[in-house]
Every structure is written in C-alpha cells, then in structure tokens.
Amino acid sequence: xxxxxxxxxxxxxxxxxxxxxxxxxxxxxxxxxxxxxxxxxxxxxxxxxxxxxxxxxxxxxxxxxxxxxxxxxxxxxxxxxxxxxxxxxxxxxxxxxxxxxxxxxxxxxxxxxxxxxxxxxxxxxxxxxxxxxxxxxxxxxxxxxxxxxxxxxxxxxxxxxxxxxxxxxxxxxxxxxxxxxxxxxxxxxxxxxxxxxxxxxxxxxxxxxxxxxxxxxxxxxxxxxxxxxxxxxxxxxxxxxxxxxxxxxxxxxxxxxxxxxxxxxxxxxxxxxxxxxxxxxxxxxxxxxxxxxxxxxxxxxxxxxxxxxxxxxxxxxxxxxxxxxxxxxxxxxxxxxxxxxxxxxxxxxxxxxxxxxxxxxxxxxxxxxxxxxxxxxxxxxxxxxxxxxxxxxxxxxxxxxxxxxxxxxxxxxxxxxxxxxxxxxxxxxxxxxxxxxxxxxxxxxxxxxxxxxxxxxxxxxxxxxxxxxxxxxxxxxxxxxxxxxxxxxxxxxxxxxxxxxxxxxxxxxxxxxxxxxxx
Amino acid sequence: xxxxxxxxxxxxxxxxxxxxxxxxxxxxxxxxxxxxxxxxxxxxxxxxxxxxxxxxxxxxxxxxxxxxxxxxxxxxxxxxxxxxxxxxxxxxxxxxxxxxxxxxxxxxxxxxxxxxxxxxxxxxxxxxxxxxxxxxxxxxxxxxxxxxxxxxxxxxxxxxxxxxxxxxxxxxxxx
Numbered sequence: 001x002x003x004x005x006x007x008x009x010x011x012x013x014x015x016x017x018x019x020x021x022x023x024x025x026x027x028x029x030x031x032x033x034x035x036x037x038x039x040x041x042x043x044x045x046x047x048x049x050x051x052x053x054x055x056x057x058x059x060x061x062x063x064x065x066x067x068x069x070x071x072x073x074x075x076x077x078x079x080x081x082x083x084x085x086x087x088x089x090x091x092x093x094x095x096x097x098x099x100x101x102x103x104x105x106x107x108x109x110x111x112x113x114x115x116x117x118x119x120x121x122x123x124x125x126x127x128x129x130x131x132x133x134x135x136x137x138x139x140x141x142x143x144x145x146x147x148x149x150x151x152x153x154x155x156x157x158x159x160x161x162x163x164x165x166x167x168x169x170x171x172x173x174x175x176x177x178x179x180x181x182x183x184x185x186x187x188x189x190x191x192x193x194x195x196x197x198x199x200x201x202x203x204x205x206x207x208x209x210x211x212x213x214x215x216x217x218x219x220x221x222x223x224x225x226x227x228x229x230x231x232x233x234x235x236x237x238x239x240x241x242x243x244x245x246x247x248x249x250x251x252x253x254x255x256x257x258x259x260x261x262x263x264x265x266x267x268x269x270x271x272x273x274x275x276x277x278x279x280x281x282x283x284x285x286x287x288x289x290x291x292x293x294x295x296x297x298x299x300x301x302x303x304x305x306x307x308x309x310x311x312x313x314x315x316x317x318x319x320x321x322x323x324x325x326x327x328x329x330x331x332x333x334x335x336x337x338x339x340x341x342x343x344x345x346x347x348x349x350x351x352x353x354x355x356x357x358x359x360x361x362x363x364x365x366x367x368x369x370x371x372x373x374x375x376x377x378x379x380x381x382x383x384x385x386x387x388x389x390x391x392x393x394x395x396x397x398x399x400x401x402x403x404x405x406x407x408x409x410x411x412x413x414x415x416x417x418x419x420x421x422x423x424x425x426x427x428x429x430x431x432x433x434x435x436x437x438x439x440x441x442x443x444x445x446x447x448x449x450x451x452x453x454x455x456x457x458x459x460x461x462x463x464x465x466x467x468x469x470x471x472x473x474x475x476x477x478x479x480x481x482x483x484x485x486x487x488x489x490x491x492x493x494x495x496x497x498x499x500x501x502x503x504x505x506x507x508x509x510x511x512x513x514x515x516x517x518x519x
Numbered sequence: 520x521x522x523x524x525x526x527x528x529x530x531x532x533x534x535x536x537x538x539x540x541x542x543x544x545x546x547x548x549x550x551x552x553x554x555x556x557x558x559x560x561x562x563x564x565x566x567x568x569x570x571x572x573x574x575x576x577x578x579x580x581x582x583x584x585x586x587x588x589x590x591x592x593x594x595x596x597x598x599x600x601x602x603x604x605x606x607x608x609x610x611x612x613x614x615x616x617x618x619x620x621x622x623x624x625x626x627x628x629x630x631x632x633x634x635x636x637x638x639x640x641x642x643x644x645x646x647x648x649x650x651x652x653x654x655x656x657x658x659x660x661x662x663x664x665x666x667x668x669x670x671x672x673x674x675x676x677x678x679x680x681x682x683x684x685x686x687x688x689x690x691x692x693x694x
Contacts, residue, residue, distance in 0.1 A: 013664055015673070016661055016664060016667065016675050016676030017677055048663040051664070185658055186658065187619030187621045187657070187658045188619075189658075189660070189662065190660035190662055190663075192660075193660040225603050226615075226658070226659050229674075263563065264562070264563070264566055265562075265601075266562060266566070266602070266604055267601055267657075268601050269657055280562065281562075283560055283561035283562050283597070284559075284597060285600040301558065301559075342663070343663065344621045344665075346624040347663070350664065386619065416621075416662065418624055418662065419624060420624045424624065429620070432623070436657065440657070
C-alpha cells in the first residue's frame with residue numbers, strides 16, 4: 001500500500017494561524033503511531049477562515065478537516081481521518097465545499113492542489129502546456145491570441161495586455177525586458193502572494209511566454225519585501241525551471257532564451273506604479289516618470305519593456321493552452337475572463353474567490369462571505385485597495401465589471417474587497433486615506449505631496465466643526481485639484497475614498513458637531 | 520605610459536572617514552563586491568548590507584557610494600526613500616504591525632495602541648532591553664485573517680492583544 005498523502009498548506013496566511021505547528025504535530029503523531037505518511041506542503045485553497053486546513057487523500061478524493069489546531073491532531077488520528085472518517089472538523093470532500101465548488105478557477109487551477117516546490121507536480125497538472133503551444137507560434141500570433149482573449153491588466157488599471165505586448169514587439173531594440181509587478185501593496189489584496197507561493201511555475205511560464213511574444217530575453221520579478229515566503233517559493237521554482245531547461249539559453253531546445261531574476265522592493269507603496277517600479281529596479285528612488293514615453297517604448301534602462309501584474313502574466317499560460325476563445329467566454333461586457341477576488345476585512349468567510357466577471361458584491365458578501373465576522377451589519381466596503389471608493393449598501397448590487405464600477409465612481413482595482421461593519425467611522429477612514437497618501441507620496445508632484453497633508457488638516461477641521469460648510473468646499477476643491485493635477489494614480493485616486501465617504505456617509509463627518517450641539 | 524610621460528600619476532582613492540568596525544566594513548565591501556555586477560545594483564546591495572548587519576549604518580553610505588561610483592547624496596537619497604531600510608541598529612527582533620484598512624476593520628487600531636503601550640515605545644523605536652523594534656507596515660497580504668503582524672520574517676494572523684503579548688514573550692525568549 002502506498003503512503004497516504006496529507007496536505008497542510010505552506011501559504012503564509014495559513015502559517016500565520018499555525019499551519020507549521022499543525023504539520024509538525026501530524027508528523028510527530030504519525031511517527032509515534034508508526035504510520036507512514038507523505039506530508040505535502042501545498043498552497044492554500046483560499047478558504048482562509050478554515051486554515052489551517054488539513055486534507056487527506058482518499059479513494060473518493062481529498063477529504064478536508066479544518067480549522068485544525070495542534071491539540072486536535074491526536075483526536076483526528078483517533079477518529080481515523082487517514083481514511084476520511086467523520087470528525088467534528090470534517091468538512092467533506094474539499095472540491096465539494098460550496099465556496100470552492102461555485103468558483104471558476106482558471107488562473108488558480110493548481111493553487112492548493114499541487115506541491116508548489118515540485119516541477120513534476122506542475123507538469124502532471126497541465127503545466128508548461130501553454131509554453132509548448134507558444135514555442136510553435138510566431139511572436140505576432142502569440143500577441144494576437146492574448147489580445148483576442150480580452151485579458152486586461154489585473155493590477156488595477158485594466159489596460160489590454162495584448163496591446164502592451166504588441167507595442168513592445170513592434171519596437172526594435174537590442175535588448176527588451178519583461179517585468180512582473182509583484183509589488184502588491186493594496187490593502188485587501190493577496191492574490192499575487194497566493195499564486196507566487198502556491199503555484200510559482202505558472203508565473204514563470206507566463207513571463208517566458210511574454211518573452212517569446214515580445215522578443216525579450218530577460219525578465220525581472222519586482223517583489224515586495226513583505227512577502228518572504230513568496231520570495232523563497234519563486235527562487236526555488238526559478239532554480240528548478242533553469243535546471244530542467246524551461247528557463248535559460250535554450251528553452252526546451254528551441255534556441256530561444258529567457259533569463260529570470262527576482263528583485264526585492266523595500267517598502268514603498270508607490271513602487272507598485274509602473275514607472276516608479278522601473279526607477280526602483282534601476283537602483284534609484286522610486287519616483288514616478290513622466291509619460292510618454294511609455295515603458296513599452298522606453299522602459300527599464302530605457303529599453304522596450306512589458307510590465308504586467310502577477311495575475312495578468314499568470315493568466316497567460318491557460319490562454320495559450322486552451323485558446324483565446326476559451327478564456328474570452330468567461331465574463332461580461334468588456335471585462336472578459338475571470339478575476340481572483342479577495343474577500344477580506346470584517347467578514348466571516350474570507351478568502352480567495354476566482355469568478356468570471358459579473359458576480360455582484362452582494363453575492364460575494366453574503367452568499368460566499370456569510371456576512372461580517374463581528375455579526376454586526378455590514379455598513380461599507382472598500383473595493384480596489386486604499387485608493388478605492390467606500391461603497392454603501394445601496395451599491396452592493398453592482399456587478400464586478402470594470403465599466404460598471406467606473407460608472408459609479410468606484411474601481412475594481414486588483415479585486416480586493418475590504419468589509420467594514422457598522423462600527424466604522426468613515427471620516428476616520430477618509431482621513432487615513434489622506435494620511436496614507438502623505439506617507440507614501442514619492443514627492444514628485446505638488447498636488448499629491450502637499451495636497452495629502454493639507455487633506456488631513458482640512459478633514460480634521462471639518463470633523464472638529466471649525467467652519468464646517470467652508471471646510472467641505474475646500475476639501476472637495478482640494479480633491480478636485482489632486483484628481484486633475486497629480487502625475488499618477490496615487491495622488492489622482494486618493495480623493496476617491498475621501499469623496500465617496502463624504503458623499504455616502506456625511507453623518508460621520510458631523511458626529512462631533514452633533515455631540516457638541518447636544519451638550 | 521610611465522616611461523613616456525614626465526608626469527607621474529599617483530592613483531588616489533579617498534577613503535571616507537568611518538566609524539564602522541573592521542568587521543562591518545568587511546561585510547559591506549563583501550556585499551558590494553558580490554552584487555556590484557548586477558544591473559541596478561544599489562537596492563540589492565542595501566538589502567545585502569541590511570541583511571548582514573541588521574541596518575544600513577550611516578557610515579556605510581560613503582563606502583557604498585565609492586564602490587558604485589555614485590555620490591553620497593545618491594545613496595542617501597535611496598536609503599531614506601524606502602521605509603524598509605533603517606540607519607539605526609534594530610533590536611534583536613523587528614515587529615511590523617499592519618496599519619492598513621483590512622486590518623483596521625478587525626481591530627488593528629486597538630492592536631497598534633496596545634503594542635505601543637505594552638512595549639513602552641512608539642513606531643521606529645526599540646525597547647530599552649534591546650529586544651524588540653516596532654515598525655508600521657502597510658499590508659502584509661493577510662487581509663482575510665487580520666489583524667496581522669510580522670515578527671522578523673514570520674507572518675502572524677488574527678493577532679489579539681493577548682496573542683501579541685504571547686508572541687512578544689516568545690520572541691524575547693528566543694535569541
């Protein structure tokens with residue numbers, strides 16, 4: 001009889017609630033009982049409220065138990081969880097858990113399923129089929145396929161990926177670069193982290209395909225320092241891919257070459273902005289650049305550069321493997337394919353939900369999320385990171401679609417949804433948005449550098465009730481200046497959370513005044 | 520060249536005045552020598568120095584500048600731009616507390632206040648026993664299981680004030 005395989009996630013979020021200790025305890029208990037097991041440290045399934053999730057491979061499929069704590073491990077063995085037997089923590093077959101079953105996992109197909117350190121496992125699960133398809137195509141044909149898939153930049157700006165690639169392909173140069181933006185700084189997002197930790201090969205494959213398409217032989221992954229586990233996973237995967245000939249000077253004997261390295265950021269939110277990121281990669285302060293020239297014409301070291309988000313690049317292999325049509329058939333309107341949504345903050349069942357565009361916020365918050373973690377009513381959600389609008393319940397029926405969100409002054413961004421219950425003070429959140437902008441501004445343009453600091457002051461005066469009506473006029477005017485006059489999205493979008501808080505939750509800005517009046 | 524010219528060229532390499540110990544100096548030079556060939560080497564070098572010494576000492580700046588043929592202002596500008604690089608020696612453990620929105624929605628503001636009070640320090644400071652340095656961080660990518668902190672490089676989720684205290688006891692007990 002072969003050894004039973006037991007899966008305990010290695011994902012940082014799972015580690016944060018004790019997955020390493022649970023894995024150690026399972027090994028110890030198995031040894032003590034003389035049971036031979038194979039412990040696999042997989043990525044996370046994304047059912048984060050169930051972490052540490054333990055899965056056991058049975059004849060019927062993988063059986064899930066969770067959340068498991070170290071003191072429950074002996075009991076699991078006693079209940080014979082090795083054969084998928086009942087236990088208070090038994091969740092049934094993992095794939096049948098509705099949260100997971102109702103998803104459309106294309107980009108995240110392997111995350112949580114495979115061992116992220118095993119190239120063999122990757123190949124056994126349809127890995128590197130996209131690259132093989134790409135190697136048989138002309139660069140222009142690869143670009144066409146990506147364009148036809150409808151894939152748009154998943155970092156937040158939603159620019160068509162194929163168009164970027166086409167520009168780089170059409171720009172002659174002695175050296176071109178592929179840069180992956182893995183500076184995932186938006187609060188409420190971790191899909192980049194999860195895929196880099198849980199399936200690093202898919203990102204490497206996507207970047208290699210981008211290299212073939214654009215004629216670039218060198219790639220960089222710009223990774224934030226806050227993700228040490230992703231760093232380790234990427235370094236291990238790059239080494240394995242080089243060893244096996246999937247990276248290097250002669251990819252799978254094709255004569256084509258692609259070299260890839262990871263560079264660490266150093267804690268600057270602005271470096272998620274693409275030109276800032278390029279400055280940082282060049283070893284400089286992460287100050288943004290004027291555009292034009294576009295990075296596709298003159299990017300890293302002034303050479304034509306494809307710069308894409310992790311999820312955009314990780315979605316490329318399946319497009320090359322299954323075809324543009326397959327990917328395009330998911331989604332609505334001009335938002336094609338799937339979006340890895342991150343349901344976060346004050347939510348009962350937080351986690352990663354990969355769905356075709358078109359699902360509504362309400363479905364996500366209540367059907368998937370089960371309402372707030374605190375059990376109190378959900379009052380507001382912030383979608384799209386610290387620069388995203390605060391949305392009230394009246395907007396919860398908005399479908400997730402780039403254009404539908406833009407229509408109401410909101411943005412989807414990188415797909416992060418942060419949930420707040422009714423204890424939230426939206427005036428404090430608006431102030432924080434300005435404070436954050438002041439801390440993270442690169443300092444290049446005045447509206448962002450000074451506007452953010454003035455913004456904090458004006459909000460303080462408004463909340464304190466010093467000439468409130470006038471302060472509101474000043475605040476709106478300041479926001480307008482920042483939107484119109486900032487060089488990049490940091491200064492240009494910081495007003496969105498502020499204005500949306502002011503529009504939808506004006507009472508929060510008047511609380512102190514009301515309290516004073518009551519005295 | 521020397522034979523033909525009557526002018527003698529004396530190569531001069533100005534060594535910046537430095538308070539670095541010999542070991543620190545060697546560590547900085549080793550990192551520079553190893554990473555200098557990289558394109559855009561400065562940030563990898565600063566990571567290397569901070570990895571080796573725990574921080575980027577002020578007097579490492581002119582040394583790195585000389586090695587990379589940059590001005591001290593260039594190097595100082597980069598060190599000071601990035602929140603992660605520090606020019607003061609940290610405590611034995613560095614604790615990053617997430618201040619971002621997702622963690623705020625589940626009590627990060629209270630956790631931050633508790634952390635400062637229980638350790639008796641503000642952000643960017645180190646406890647008097649030299650055990651713990653406290654830093655803010657803007658998102659650790661653990662937004663569904665907040666409030667989050669990172670103790671050295673280990674992420675911790677669902678950190679209540681009580682759990683924070685336990686983690687600090689553990690950290691102090693380890694080397």
